[in-house]
Amino acid sequence: MTHRYERVIDVRALARVEGEGAMHVRVRDGAVDDVRLEIYEPPRFFEAFLRGRQHTEPPDITARICGICPVAYQMSACAAIEDACRVTVSPGVAALRRLIYCGEWIESHTLHIYLLHAPDFLGYGSALALAKDRRDLVERGLALKQAGNDLIELIGGRAIHPINVRVGGFYRVPAPRELAPLRERLRAALDQALDTVRWVAGFDFPEFHHDHEMLALCTPGTYPIETGFVTTTGGLSFDVAQFEQHIIEEQVPHSTALHAHLAGRGRYLTGPAARYTLNRHWLTPLAREAAAAAGLGEECRNPYRSIVVRAVETVYAVEEAIRLIDAYEPPPSPAVPVPARAGTGRGATEAPRGTLFHRYDLDPDGRITAARIVPPTSQNQAAIEDDLARFVAGRLDLDDERLTTQCEQAIRNYDPCISCATHFLDLHVERS
Amino acid sequence: MAARRVVIGVGNEYRRDDGFGPRVLAELTARRDGDHRLDGVELRVSDGEPSRMLQAWTGAALAVVVDVAAGGGTGWCEVCLPEDAGPAAPATSGHSIGLGDTIRLARALDRLPCRLVALVAYGHEFGFGTGLSAPVAATIRPVTERICDLVAAP
Numbered sequence: 001m002t003h004r005y006e007r008v009i010d011v012r013a014l015a016r017v018e019g020e021g022a023m024h025v026r027v028r029d030g031a032v033d034d035v036r037l038e039i040y041e042p043p044r045f046f047e048a049f050l051r052g053r054q055h056t057e058p059p060d061i062t063a064r065i066c067g068i069c070p071v072a073y074q075m076s077a078c079a080a081i082e083d084a085c086r087v088t089v090s091p092g093v094a095a096l097r098r099l100i101y102c103g104e105w106i107e108s109h110t111l112h113i114y115l116l117h118a119p120d121f122l123g124y125g126s127a128l129a130l131a132k133d134r135r136d137l138v139e140r141g142l143a144l145k146q147a148g149n150d151l152i153e154l155i156g157g158r159a160i161h162p163i164n165v166r167v168g169g170f171y172r173v174p175a176p177r178e179l180a181p182l183r184e185r186l187r188a189a190l191d192q193a194l195d196t197v198r199w200v201a202g203f204d205f206p207e208f209h210h211d212h213e214m215l216a217l218c219t220p221g222t223y224p225i226e227t228g229f230v231t232t233t234g235g236l237s238f239d240v241a242q243f244e245q246h247i248i249e250e251q252v253p254h255s256t257a258l259h260a261h262l263a264g265r266g267r268y269l270t271g272p273a274a275r276y277t278l279n280r281h282w283l284t285p286l287a288r289e290a291a292a293a294a295g296l297g298e299e300c301r302n303p304y305r306s307i308v309v310r311a312v313e314t315v316y317a318v319e320e321a322i323r324l325i326d327a328y329e330p331p332p333s334p335a336v337p338v339p340a341r342a343g344t345g346r347g348a349t350e351a352p353r354g355t356l357f358h359r360y361d362l363d364p365d366g367r368i369t370a371a372r373i374v375p376p377t378s379q380n381q382a383a384i385e386d387d388l389a390r391f392v393a394g395r396l397d398l399d400d401e402r403l404t405t406q407c408e409q410a411i412r413n414y415d416p417c418i419s420c421a422t423h424f425l426d427l428h429v430e431r432s
Numbered sequence: 433m434a435a436r437r438v439v440i441g442v443g444n445e446y447r448r449d450d451g452f453g454p455r456v457l458a459e460l461t462a463r464r465d466g467d468h469r470l471d472g473v474e475l476r477v478s479d480g481e482p483s484r485m486l487q488a489w490t491g492a493a494l495a496v497v498v499d500v501a502a503g504g505g506t507g508w509c510e511v512c513l514p515e516d517a518g519p520a521a522p523a524t525s526g527h528s529i530g531l532g533d534t535i536r537l538a539r540a541l542d543r544l545p546c547r548l549v550a551l552v553a554y555g556h557e558f559g560f561g562t563g564l565s566a567p568v569a570a571t572i573r574p575v576t577e578r579i580c581d582l583v584a585a586p
Contacts, residue, residue: 111483128536131540131541149487
């Protein structure tokens with residue numbers, strides 16, 4: 001038990017998260033005084049340099065925001081531009097978009113489960129240390145991840161920052177015979193995904209629960225990936241067109257990410273646990289069965305169990321990819337024309353880490369006059385900080401080293417993508 | 433069946449000298465039709481993400497990695513790996529897993545190629561934008577020649 005007046009936990013570089021961030025915790029008089037998840041990775045100005053670009057360019061430009069989830073950026077950008085131009089893609093193109101997005105879910109979730117998160121539960125400092133002892137596990141993870149990579153590469157033209165995606169559809173669509181070998185790989189991946197659920201379900205999960213409102217897209221009849229109504233566990237449901245009326249972003253001094261909250265309601269959480277809680281009944285029977293066997297109930301409010309939800313969603317994504325391949329018929333045209341027009345368009349899709357919103361204002365020539373991108377990690381930042389404060393409050397008897405380690409593990413529960421969350425910070429100068 | 437040979441250009445063409453690897457791969461691709469030494473050689477560009485690197489070189493008799501390094505020096509050097517994999521990187525961001533850690537992971541998983549060679553240019557400019565600095569651009573030709581020799585050697 002410590003008798004110090006003040007304790008400061010200061011982690012200057014968080015380990016095994018995507019991007020670069022820090023954590024500061026201050027405890028004063030035995031109570032948590034301040035918790036800050038600091039995103040210090042430099043702002044990257046994407047919204048600023050989208051201005052003046054043509055309406056056809058955001059899928060290629062925004063894909064560069066993230067090497068882990070470029071498809072999510074491309075899909076939200078396409079949805080927003082097509083909304084502004086009043087264009088609807090053909091069902092075949094929509095199905096192909098969902099298929100490439102499945103590849104990204106498989107890849108991203110598996111990367112996080114095996115290389116970033118599982119070592120925490122098994123007492124290893126890194127995936128490399130885990131591989132030395134349990135080569136079979138890491139090999140399974142890499143094989144599963146590879147199935148996602150291959151799916152993105154086949155449809156997107158390459159595994160990172162795909163080049164085959166365009167507003168209105170694709171530059172080229174695959175022939176069914178090109179997808180056939182991938183289907184066989186996905187059959188093997190399904191077994192690996194189910195094994196992954198069983199594996200992570202056996203981890204030791206600390207008792208910790210939150211009561212944040214949770215937010216995800218909802219699409220009646222299917223588990224949400226590339227479309228849906230914005231829905232919360234508190235009963236809100238609104239069209240993506242109203243996103244900015246309900247989601248308010250604000251600057252905070254300690255972060256290059258904006259903090260988001262629900263207007264009049266406060267912090268909230270988006271991501272796999274929110275998707276599962278709001279949409280579990282739309283999972284496939286096999287994924288639902290795997291979730292139940294893994295001990296997931298009707299909702300998931302223990303952030304440590306997010307690894308189980310990711311594993312279940314990986315099962316779903318593999319199954320969904322197989323279903324889409326089986327049903328695939330090349331669309332009559334790889335893309336529909338998207339003629340320029342003046343307007344504002346909004347699009348939201350479910351990135352692996354949660355709801356990703358884009359808005360573009362276009363002039364009559366299709367030039368972008370304003371852009372806004374709201375990634376999941378910045379939406380989650382306030383909820384993560386709140387969880388950390390309560391987490392620390394319940395563990396003040398730990399020494400600094402153990403408390404620091406456990407706080408880092410707690411942050412990894414949310415799979416924050418700090419690079420995505422970095423955001424331009426406006427500078428206001430008051431002059432008299 | 434000829435032994436599998438792969439050349440992997442690591443880097444980001446939009447971060448100046450970091451685009452060295454992809455630029456060399458573009459040069460090799462342009463040469464392929466006129467240089468029989470490149471017959472059957474796989475040419476890949478990579479962001480360096482470990483699992484993709486492992487996939488690229490698993491089962492290869494020879495893997496040549498083309499990369500750029502910061503920290504002084506001029507010209508380029510040839511490093512035989514994995515004996516000289518370099519120090520472990522601090523375990524921070526998933527974005528910062530380096531070649532050394534990737535090699536260590538490959539060794540743990542028994543997924544190293546039979547022979548792994550890195551050709552590394554010394555970079556100077558890593559800001560935003562395309563285009564290599566003059567000293568790095570000057571190494572494209574000798575590095576490309578060296579790759580052709582390496583993949584042609586019995």
